[in-house]
Amino acid sequence: MSTTVVEAAELEKSYLVDKSTVASWLLTTDHKRIAILYLGSITFFFFIGGIAAAAVRLNLLVPEGLIPSAETYNRLFTTHGVIMVWFFLVPAVPVSLGNFVVPLMLGARDLAFPKLNLISWYLFIIGGIIELYALFIGGVDTGWTFYPPMSTSFNQSHVVLAVIGVFVSGFSSIATGLNFIVTIHRLRAPGMTWYKMPIFLWSLYSTSVILVLATPVLAITLLLLGFERIFRIGVFDPAIGGDPILFQHMFWFYSHPAVYIMILPGFGVISEIIPVFCRRRLFGYKFVAWCSVSIAVISFFVWGHHMFVSGQSLYASVVFSLLSYAVAVPSAIKVFNWIGTMHKGFIRFDAPMLYALGFVGLFTIGGLTGLFVAALAADVHLTQTYFVVAHFHYVMVGGMVTAFFGGLHYWWPKITGRMYPEMWGRAAALIIFIGFNVTFAPQFLLGYLGMPRRYHSYPPDFQVLNVLSSAGATILAAGYLLPLGYLTWSLFRGERAPANPWGATGLEWQTPSPPPAKNFATTPVVTEPPYTFPPPELVQNRV
Amino acid sequence: MPPRFPRLLIAWVLLLVLLGVEFGVAMLSFAPWLRVLILLPAMAMAAIVGIVFMEIGRAPVVARGFATAGLFWLLVLLGLGSMDPLTRTYYHTTVEHPE
Structure with a gap:
């Protein structure tokens, strides 16, 4: 991709050992160290949210529910949703993998605003601590969406604290998005035109636009919710002159684009992995790039499809239903382009590629079932059932989390300078894929048969599918714990990683693993488009 | 200062x-x-x-573009958002709160 010379950089200390005091980590402005801080934080939140999910699945093993109190069950699934959505899914890929590789991919020394980057981590942590405090002193029972009047008048749980936690972490999102936008505009290496940028950067750019434009609406919405609860100012509660559907409009104006905040970076990760492990240029590069942008734009036009049975007018529902189909087009184009890239490629089934393959299949199922719930008539039957839970998890967990794990394995040698054990990596990818499907495929059936979500107990007819789902969750949990074990092991015992273990083409692979503190000894110059691999005959000979 | x-x-x-x-x-x-x-x-x-x-008068084109996009997004929020209240026929009534 470029004519960079990095030998001099190899003489520098890596960013991991450049300074080793605790203060050097907690006050660092190095994007790579901040990425590590974020990675540790989101991993912690992922397992907290996972424990709550395990408790939910445990409860549903028997029809009457294993947890004695339905109230406790409500607080558990809210804990799962709040932590997973706001403190893992939304930030995960941009703040960890994105923070680490964006400047490296651009050939820059850091993000445009390094101090803002550190502040955004502190905001995230402050928001997270407030949230955990709210959840552990009694929790919230409103669900992760905080719908009024449930959240304003009908419960005694710690809504205000929980909302403040999300509110504060929102500023972290805005700061990160702003930083990425300015960095991508201003700090591209010489020769790196927009069409020479890796797709991951296009994805993060589109994500950042959503973060910057949509998150303030969420902040205002949550602020109004808090004001209403504390000062009894009528905004959303009909008892004091408010409109609860107004809350849903404002909430989903952010939260539907937020679905793409979560999944677009995942698209970017997959677009990096597939060409490398197929040794082929990304099929339809420009289409994939512009599809990210168009998804970001269209995502703002479809929020009303979450509100078909809320009391929203039928006319609005019809329009939102039609608009919702539009967002499927660029998503489908991406899937076709990934398959087109694999076609006649020299595919290597290393762990990142296994995750990428899993992503394509699971996201496609998640996306297609999204069309079902976007259809007005079908949604009246399916909404608030386990069908929606399954659809959401196929997109978010089967899609985004799988992509996150794929990206983590792909860039792990670059981040840590160590190779993970490949056999364990492949085993974990397979276990996660199997566990995920056993957990969530039965939920499509449960939902279609009419089992509502967020219920503490259920009719005995649904037990077989619920037991199957809980059994799958056990497999899934084992799959997620495996990488925690072998990746930690690899930090100490893993084989030393070369600069470019996968034979990839991006600039991040042209600096040592782990990179030096300043990333590059000399400013890279980009001369070729991304994903320029050797001619097929050379690849064939090598394989 | x-x-x-x-x-x-x-x-x-x-x-x-x-x-x-x-x-x-x-x-x-x-x-x-x-x-x-x-x-x-x-x-x-x-x-x-x-x-x-924002000093938008002196800002570069990209910054002006983002500022315009912000207004466009506001238009989307208000425009698409008002589609519902302008055509809605059912409104929630006041409910009694539990003490």
């Missing part, structure tokens, strides 16, 4: 005053055709943010 600090301070105070005006105006009853006036203080606030804080 930065040279532009007094200007920024005045703009900030003005924003707070306009917020108060907006809050007060929201309490008043207007004839339906005059309700658009409620938007005026908010529009003035947006203008102050754009002109004084």
Whole structure:
């Protein structure tokens, strides 16, 4: 991709050992160290949210529910949703993998605003601590969406604290998005035109636009919710002159684009992995790039499809239903382009590629079932059932989390300078894929048969599918714990990683693993488009 | 103290005053055709943010593009969002709260 010379950089200390005091980590402005801080934080939140999910699945093993109190069950699934959505899914890929590789991919020394980057981590942590405090002193029972009047008048749980936690972490999102936008505009290496940028950067750019434009609406919405609860100012509660559907409009104006905040970076990760492990240029590069942008734009036009049975007018529902189909087009184009890239490629089934393959299949199922719930008539039957839970998890967990794990394995040698054990990596990818499907495929059936979500107990007819789902969750949990074990092991015992273990083409692979503190000894110059691999005959000979 | 600090301070105070005006105006009853006036203080606030804080007059093209996109997004929120209340026939009624 470029004519960079990095030998001099190899003489520098890596960013991991450049300074080793605790203060050097907690006050660092190095994007790579901040990425590590974020990675540790989101991993912690992922397992907290996972424990709550395990408790939910445990409860549903028997029809009457294993947890004695339905109230406790409500607080558990809210804990799962709040932590997973706001403190893992939304930030995960941009703040960890994105923070680490964006400047490296651009050939820059850091993000445009390094101090803002550190502040955004502190905001995230402050928001997270407030949230955990709210959840552990009694929790919230409103669900992760905080719908009024449930959240304003009908419960005694710690809504205000929980909302403040999300509110504060929102500023972290805005700061990160702003930083990425300015960095991508201003700090591209010489020769790196927009069409020479890796797709991951296009994805993060589109994500950042959503973060910057949509998150303030969420902040205002949550602020109004808090004001209403504390000062009894009528905004959303009909008892004091408010409109609860107004809350849903404002909430989903952010939260539907937020679905793409979560999944677009995942698209970017997959677009990096597939060409490398197929040794082929990304099929339809420009289409994939512009599809990210168009998804970001269209995502703002479809929020009303979450509100078909809320009391929203039928006319609005019809329009939102039609608009919702539009967002499927660029998503489908991406899937076709990934398959087109694999076609006649020299595919290597290393762990990142296994995750990428899993992503394509699971996201496609998640996306297609999204069309079902976007259809007005079908949604009246399916909404608030386990069908929606399954659809959401196929997109978010089967899609985004799988992509996150794929990206983590792909860039792990670059981040840590160590190779993970490949056999364990492949085993974990397979276990996660199997566990995920056993957990969530039965939920499509449960939902279609009419089992509502967020219920503490259920009719005995649904037990077989619920037991199957809980059994799958056990497999899934084992799959997620495996990488925690072998990746930690690899930090100490893993084989030393070369600069470019996968034979990839991006600039991040042209600096040592782990990179030096300043990333590059000399400013890279980009001369070729991304994903320029050797001619097929050379690849064939090598394989 | 930065040279532009007094200007920024005045703009900030003005924003707070306009917020108060907006809050007060929201309490008043207007004839339906005059309700658009409620938007005026908010529009003035947006203008102050754009002109004084963002210095949009001197900003590069990309920054102006983002500022315009912000207004476009607001238009989407208000435009698509008003589609529902303008055509809705059912409104929630007041409910009794549990003590």
